[in-house]
Amino acid sequence: MPRPAAVEDISAQPELWTARPAPARDTSGPPPHYVGHRDRLRERATAGGLAALPDYEVLELVLFRAIPRGDVKPLAKQLLARFGSLGGVLGATPEELRTVKGVGEAVALDLKLLHEAALRMGREQVARRPVISSWSALLAYVKTALAHEAREQFRVLFLDKKNQLIADEVMNRGTVDHAPVYPREVVRRALELSASAVILVHNHPSGDPSPSSADVDMTRQVVDAARPLRVAVHDHLVVARDGVASCRALGLM
Structure with a gap:
């Protein structure tokens, strides 16, 4: 039976079904402030030595390991504010560390690893003499x-x-x-x-x-x-x- 003339046959017009590309994102503006920050921080640590870095930047370098992308400076500063000092951060229990938003098991483990290393170094110094x-x-x-x-x-x-x-x-x-x-x-x-x-x-x-x-x-x-x-x-x-x-x-x- 022939199709009614009033019904348009869209199957004969495949171009109507072709997906259109998404509009290009505007990249003309400045990049986020943290883009390149990790490389710059590593370069400063290498050139000037870790001792020259403030506590929050030392924490940032530690956090880079467990959090491979994104800006970790706010988290480093939040940890210091919560526990009072770098020693307080490292001395906190894993459970206490995880109460800070953004700290998961991997971050807590890395921080406790540093604390354990410091303890063992101190014990060696005491035990030698x-x-x-x-x-x-x-x-x-x-x-x-x-x-x-x-x-x-x-x-x-x-x-x-x-x-x-x-x-x-x-x-x-x-x-x-x-x-x-x-x-x-x-x-x-x-x-x-x-x-x-x-x-x-x-x-x-x-x-x-x-x-x-x-x-x-x-x-x-x-x-x-x-x-x-x-x-x-x-x-x-x-x-x-x-x-x-x-x-x-x-x-x-």
Whole structure:
């Protein structure tokens, strides 16, 4: 049957179905400010050295690894604002880091990798020679390890008869203002490791390293428990963001 004359046969007009190209994007304006920023930052780091870079740019270089494209400067500055310093960023837990928008598992892992590397380097410096003769290295190590912990942590450095580090062990973790300490457990572990001396270390998440009366009482309890077994307690260090306090230097033991 012939088709009605009033119906147009579009099948005979294939040009009506041809996709039209999208209009070209206008590229006449200036590119985004961050285009080329990564290359420029890498060049400056190479030419002037990493030490010349501010903290946020050091963070940017780290973030480049996990975030291959885009502008990471705002994220670097947001991390510093959230945690207060580069040390605070690296010392934050993965869970805390992921509360910042833009930080996923890959970014958190890279940041914690840097923190772990710093800890191991500090531990090597402490372990290579008698602790008493490398006191500044010891203070730097414990500050890296504990200054930015969100909860109190009590740890003990066990030393041999030459005052060289045998082990650094976390004896207990607690709350934001208390970590339980058991003097007999400290002494028992010292005997297991054949340690001749110990240095007690714990942190104050409040930021103030001043020893409390409870800290002083606990120190004396450990000293009393260790003395009969000839295990010396060289010091009790209290670590915080504002510094490290020595109970011995303060005359509290």
